[in-house]
Amino acid sequence: MHISRRHGLASVVNSVFALVLLALPAAASSETIRVGLPTKTYWPTTIAETAVRQKLFEKEGIGAELTIYRGGAETFEAMAAGAADIILDPPSLVSAGRKKGVMSKIVANAAMGNFGWQLMVPAKSTLGVKDLNGRKVGITSAGSGSDLLALWTIQDKKIDFTRVPVGGGGLVPNLMAGNVDAAVVYSPLSFQVLKSGDAKTILDYAKEVPPNLTAGWIVLDKYAQAKPEVVQKALNALYGAVAFMRNNREVTVKLIAELYEMPAEIAAMEYDNTIMNLETDGNMAAPNVVEAVQLSLDLAKFGGLKDIVPTEEVISTQFKPVPTKP
Known part of the structure; x- marks a missing residue:
């Protein structure tokens, strides 16, 4: 059977319209x-x-x-x-x-509060907070909570470092790979790498930053x-x-x-x-x-x-x- 394009399109439209009508009660609710x-x-x-x-x-x-x-x-x-x-x-x-x-x-x-947020370095690192001056610190993204904490650290501790945005999933991998010297890590990642012994805390933001x-x-x-x-x-x-x-x-x-x-x-x-x-x-x-x-x-x-x-x-x-x- 030959169906013209216009007729075929009309059939499709009618079918779709019927399906839409059937779906309307669910969509409206x-x-x-x-x-x-x-x-x-x-x-x-x-x-x-x-x-x-x-x-x-x-x-x-x-x-x-x-x-x-x-x-x-x-x-x-x-x-x-x-x-x-x-x-x-x-x-x-x-x-x-x-x-x-x-x-x-x-x-x-x-x-x-910044519950579970910690400034962390690799377990074997000898760096303290003051030692981060001139180094690289991982954050999730510019303007994020981790960035604010990094900025707060710079001002409160009177040091300066480069904030490196690596995404939430990139904080720990980049820290472990040595691409950054430290990272602002949120929980439960902070608890996980602390427990595994891969990293250690040099600043606990939950305790340091006012509520x-x-x-x-x-x-x-x-x-x-x-x-x-x-x-x-x-x-x-x-x-x-x-x-x-x-x-x-x-x-x-x-x-x-x-x-x-x-x-x-x-x-x-x-x-x-x-x-x-x-x-x-x-x-x-x-x-x-x-x-x-x-x-x-x-x-x-x-x-x-x-x-x-x-x-x-x-x-x-x-x-x-x-x-x-x-």
Whole structure:
């Protein structure tokens, strides 16, 4: 049978239209939020994966698409470009972004400290912090949390070194290969290389840096205005995941070990030292949050960043997470 191109196209269109009609009820009942995560082996990934596996996004009536980037700056750029809807990053990126026309705000507080973050050197290295003057230090990316800590080190210790962006997955390999003399390493990677004996800590940022809002969940202003209900539901799911993790140690330790391919012993260290120190409320209207954000921006300025806007322009009190129950 001969079918003209026009007739064939019409048949295809009709078939597709019928399929679309069949899919409409499902599509109308669920919207997907794209979650941007700064690097793989890092606690935001644990939170988001827990929310997915415990079906917390589903219980809120939305879908979630997780994307892992090479660092905080790349994650922020993805949001700015419209490739991610909600991300986790430090306040300094929000501040710098607003100066450049990327209008976003922190909608929920995630962490008040640099838990597990350490400045590390190979185990056989004889270098101390002061000895890094004129040398190379690995960070994930420019403008990321690791970069801020490197800048803080330069200012606080009155030394100077070259910050080398190698991506989250490249910190330890480049440190071990001798491509950098030291690296700002986040947990649980820091715990893993410390336990294995491959590297040692010369500076513990959790102890050295004053408590401040180090990371929060961020959305573009226009997204929060256009889809406030989706933002609220996503935050509910993410903080539901935090609550679940705190109440289910064994399950969470197993997940950390599985996700990051590390021994349960290291996963347990990550749980005790990081997961249990994360913010459970997320409320940006809480009394201590403004001061914590201000201190974070002050530290960023102290570290050399110049694009700082007033604190009230960095935060939004529009949302308060209501943790989703499993």
